[in-house]
Amino acid sequence: MDQETWKLVLEYLAVKENARSSKAEIAMLKQKLYDWAGNDRARMEQLEEAISLWENTAELPDDGSWKESFATIKQQLDKTPVKKLKIAKWWPAAIAAAVIGALLFFVNYDKTPWANNQNTIIWTTKTAQPGKIVDIMLPDSSEIWLNSGSSISFPQNLKHADIRTVKLNGEAFFKVKRDPAHPFIVKSENIQTMVLGTSFNINAWKGYSPQVTVLTGKVAVSRDSAGVQSAAVHLLPNQKVVYDIKTARLMRENVDDAKIAIDWRTGKMNFDQTPMEEVFQTISRKYAIKIISDQSFKSCQLTAKFDNVAINEVMKTISLTFDIQYTINKQTIYIKGGKCN
Amino acid sequence: MGENNIAGFNDSKGKKFDEKAFADLYRRMYPTLKKYAIYLVKDIENAQLILNDVFISIWKNGTIISNEKAYLFRAIKNAATNYQKMSKVNIWPIDSEEEATEIIDLKETPAQAFQNKDRNRVLYSLIDQMPERRRLIFYMYRIDGFSYKEIAALLDISVRTVEDHLVKGFQFLQQKVLQNRSEFR
Numbered sequence: 001m002d003q004e005t006w007k008l009v010l011e012y013l014a015v016k017e018n019a020r021s022s023k024a025e026i027a028m029l030k031q032k033l034y035d036w037a038g039n040d041r042a043r044m045e046q047l048e049e050a051i052s053l054w055e056n057t058a059e060l061p062d063d064g065s066w067k068e069s070f071a072t073i074k075q076q077l078d079k080t081p082v083k084k085l086k087i088a089k090w091w092p093a094a095i096a097a098a099v100i101g102a103l104l105f106f107v108n109y110d111k112t113p114w115a116n117n118q119n120t121i122i123w124t125t126k127t128a129q130p131g132k133i134v135d136i137m138l139p140d141s142s143e144i145w146l147n148s149g150s151s152i153s154f155p156q157n158l159k160h161a162d163i164r165t166v167k168l169n170g171e172a173f174f175k176v177k178r179d180p181a182h183p184f185i186v187k188s189e190n191i192q193t194m195v196l197g198t199s200f201n202i203n204a205w206k207g208y209s210p211q212v213t214v215l216t217g218k219v220a221v222s223r224d225s226a227g228v229q230s231a232a233v234h235l236l237p238n239q240k241v242v243y244d245i246k247t248a249r250l251m252r253e254n255v256d257d258a259k260i261a262i263d264w265r266t267g268k269m270n271f272d273q274t275p276m277e278e279v280f281q282t283i284s285r286k287y288a289i290k291i292i293s294d295q296s297f298k299s300c301q302l303t304a305k306f307d308n309v310a311i312n313e314v315m316k317t318i319s320l321t322f323d324i325q326y327t328i329n330k331q332t333i334y335i336k337g338g339k340c341n
Numbered sequence: 342m343g344e345n346n347i348a349g350f351n352d353s354k355g356k357k358f359d360e361k362a363f364a365d366l367y368r369r370m371y372p373t374l375k376k377y378a379i380y381l382v383k384d385i386e387n388a389q390l391i392l393n394d395v396f397i398s399i400w401k402n403g404t405i406i407s408n409e410k411a412y413l414f415r416a417i418k419n420a421a422t423n424y425q426k427m428s429k430v431n432i433w434p435i436d437s438e439e440e441a442t443e444i445i446d447l448k449e450t451p452a453q454a455f456q457n458k459d460r461n462r463v464l465y466s467l468i469d470q471m472p473e474r475r476r477l478i479f480y481m482y483r484i485d486g487f488s489y490k491e492i493a494a495l496l497d498i499s500v501r502t503v504e505d506h507l508v509k510g511f512q513f514l515q516q517k518v519l520q521n522r523s524e525f526r
């Protein structure tokens with residue numbers, strides 16, 4: 001049924017259900033619908049279908065989801081007089097809850113079998129094209145920001161899965177919906193990250209050392225080779241783990257401010273002694289451009305911070321640093337000359 | 342939060358709230374209100390916080406609100422505005438909403454859902470697959486009974502956009518039902 005007819009159907013139904021509408025008004029709209037249908041039986045059926053859709057959506061099936069949410073309010077009300085909540089104050093509690101939950105989970109984990117039957121699961125893949133950052137809400141209400149050029153796959157039954165498993169290529173920031181009974185696992189190249197409900201960033205570009213940085217909660221990262229996991233490295237907020245591809249080891253490090261790891265969400269780029277090859281890849285994903293260079297810059301490294309600025313600004317800085325010349329032509333940058341300092 | 346927008350508050354002569362009435366109000370308002378809060382602040386955790394805050398202030402006030410629906414949605418909107426002023430984080434302009442939130446491949450039929458013949462449930466599982474804004478509009482219109490105009494004001498969009506989303510939402514349902522006629526009967 002076309003849009004105009006649907007508009008008419010909706011108008012008719014709204015007027016019909018409004019006690020203040022006049023009979024003439026209702027009859028007039030009804031006639032319009034009859035005029036549209038004419039003697040066409042298929043059209044009459046469509047109208048009936050439309051009206052039944054209306055009737056069958058009048059109420060919301062109660063899935064009980066409000067109860068969990070209501071329980072949190074009750075908790076707050078049962079406590080001392082309620083103060084005006086401030087968002088910042090809430091975080092320590094959430095972190096504490098996540099840590100406790102995570103600890104409980106790690107104790108219990110070994111008993112949890114992999115109950116999923118992989119054959120029947122339908123996977124959905126979402127991709128952030130170069131130049132774009134995509135915010136995704138998963139069926140279990142976990143939220144994910146996908147960096148440019150990354151993709152994530154998740155099973156359609158994620159909400160009901162015993163273990164919530166998703167697969168990541170590239171980089172993403174996760175805010176996982178807390179659910180102690182159903183651990184959340186991110187599989188990415190070489191590593192597996194397991195959590196309950198927390199926020200963390202995973203950087204796992206193909207061919208580069210993957211990193212996991214924790215903002216809140218507790219996270220367990222293990223090496224994953226062909227589905228077999230090593231012992232897990234546990235991370236707390238402001239810690240990260242880097243997987244060294246050459247030695248095949250997970251190295252835990254403290255970071256000053258884990259938020260820097262998710263600066264990409266606001267369009268920033270941070271490079272810290274980053275090989276130029278990687279810098280160019282990051283730039284080409286962020287700005288959806290191709291970079292063509294007449295030399296490799298293999299031994300060059302860049303340390304720089306960029307706010308969310310235009311590509312010209314970025315290239316200006318790089319050209320001064322490495323003494324290169326460049327031209328931008330539509331979505332391609334041509335680079336000439338240059339030497340490492 | 343919400344002191345400056347007590348339109349609809351029936352303060353002095355309102356009946357006292359009991360816990361059951363409060364829970365009932367929460368149950369009725371939660372589905373759409375939560376979606377509305379998420380839509381405004383783009384963050385589930387903070388949306389939940391704002392939602393709870395609004396309900397807690399109602400509870401503390403202890404009176405029944407005469408026009409609860411309008412009041413609650415306005416209160417959420419104000420709280421979300423305050424929150425955005427407060428939070429220093431400016432989220433990077435996210436990709437077009439349709440692309441960003443359409444998380445389920447619409448070509449796939451939710452076979453499991455169709456096995457369960459409860460039409461109302463099946464339809465709402467389809468509605469939950471719609472893009473965020475469309476789903477929210479659908480809920481506000483069908484479940485909470487807001488008019489096009491009221492929805493437009495709450496979402497800061499035009500009446501025509503509201504109508505367009507609803508029409509497309511219903512078209513989507515109709516198309517899905519047609520595709521799965523055999524299972525749907």
